[in-house]
Amino acid sequence: MLTFTIRRLLLSIPTLLFISLIIFMLLQLAPGDPMAQVPLTVPPEVKQKMREALGLGQPVYVQYWKWLVQFFWIEPQVFIDYLTNRSFLLGWLPDTALYQGELRVISWQTRSPVMDIVAQRMPQTMWVVGLSYVVGIVIAIPIGIYSAYRHYSIFDQAGTFVTMIGFSIPPFFTGPLLIVIFSVYLGWLPSIYDTTHVVNDWASFKIQLQQMIMPVMVLALQTTAQISRYMRGAMLDNLNQDYVRTARAKGLSESVVVMGHVLRNSMIPVVTVIALGMPAVFGGAIITENVFKVNGIGQLLLTALFANDLPMVMTLTFIFAILIVLFNLIADVLYGLLDPRIRYD
């Protein structure tokens, strides 16, 4: 198992390199000019110098190499320095001071390091996306179990119908719909996510909860629909197996049979689906963040795209790619760990 994990980890490096090359080449084909906003009165030679200052003067492969070095060598150094210097968790370690002022990936919009902005935006996305995923799973699994156990019952029919609806209604419709109902007509919840809001007592915690409910539920609906379908399917596959009959025959109570035997076996495929679905939720968060004006990384990607900020777009898209590759790896490893029938070596 360990050799398999290490092999997969090593294999993911060329994959990631290739993905970064694809994204980089796509951006190179971009016809947009970062100097398009500069006034026409600026003479062309000055513009050329400005372009070179952004790192655009050199050949393509030099630009790509520089980005690679900055992303994979210099940014980790900055991160380690941050960990040993200021972070709460590892701040007691001696300061490493690896970063010696080399050039980092610089955003063309703000002229500040891209990763600093990403680090500012990440917590909002993590809170909304992570919480919605947890909520979605917590709702989905009991629904899946019960509708498989009572196959063809009214609950099963209704559950399948509701998950089908959740599957079909896109988040850019559920979002505005919830805003119309709960913010406009009922006035219970704010329609805009306020990131500057600080939680320091119960009242402010309540406000934070109120502003998080709608984006979290919109994303959770998608997750619930998907995972409860998988859960139901996996439970149905297992409920007809011979070992279930044996377990009942030896007089185990129904709850032990279902929750102990069947559920544990059915969770194997579901856990991998949960791991595989994680990056897709980050993708879906782009739309949800746009609807509820959460300034997370999805919204950052959109604004960077419209502002022609290529280093930012490149880095963010690559972060999404890392997430996908990472969670694919986690899913494969989990599958091997949970299912003794799977042997990779």
Next chain:
Amino acid sequence: MTDQATEIETFSALTDKEPQKPPRSQWRDVWDQFRKHKGAVFGGGFLIFITLGVIFGPWLWDVDPKGLDIRNKNWRPIYTLLWDSSVTAGWAHPFGTDQLGRDILAQMIAGGRVSMAVGWLAMGLALVIGTAIGVIAGYFKRLDFWLMRFTDLVLSLPILPLVLLAVTLFRQPLNSRFGPEGGMFILIVAVIGLTSWMQTARIVRGDILALKEREFILAARSIGTTPGKIIRRHLLPNVISPIMVSATLGLATAIITESALSFLGVGFPSDYPTWGKLLADAVQRMQDFPERVLLPGIAISLTVLSVNYLGDGLRDALDPRIRGR
């Protein structure tokens, strides 16, 4: 004596000259199973209805969707008269008009045309690419490894960010060549098609790998059938059912992706209605005119829902193991 008589009667079926029931074709069985799935029949019916509606709608309701009529702006839909008789509404514009006086019913029909056309074409493109790659990878052993590594690689690309990227980056050159609407149409169909073929390729490859080892392929090969003929005559008809199921899924994703792009503001130009575009434009004024969000949103959701149900029913109907029961 009597023993012998019963024995003969038991085996009388063996002496039948021809089958007692007329033979049934496979597609008749499929249709019978499909009819049992109520949701699928309903979904299929709704999909046909909405497709015909957007194709023939402009002849039935011949109001120009782009025609401005500023005097009659902000009409409410006709049903608001049920509870509020003071609103401006009427049969001249059953779904109301928008802030520039454009008829919303006509816009919905025109928008549905674009959304459905994008959906069908992008799905077709994805199916062609996916089937081609799946068949080639499954049939030709030498190409299998590299084609499947390529598929895995594309699967690990972040699709939505890349689609956003591609649409923003290539908008300008295509617009200048094919006009703002045609260019965007080609771009969106191509981008969605090129990013959603992977599941089809994987499923088709798996089925081809299993089919390739069967006796009828061996027989075909032994009489000297060329690989191209084997694929067309023997393999493709046998993988048609997984292709049809992934086609329905592809149609649903294509419609949603197109609407999402329009919603995020990177889709079609602003005076060119699609369902996603209508929804996105209406979000600004949804406090006063919630129906402008609801109508295109319901249209998208119902279409996708019906397509998903259709896919569910097709999967059951085309699976011979389920069909027997």
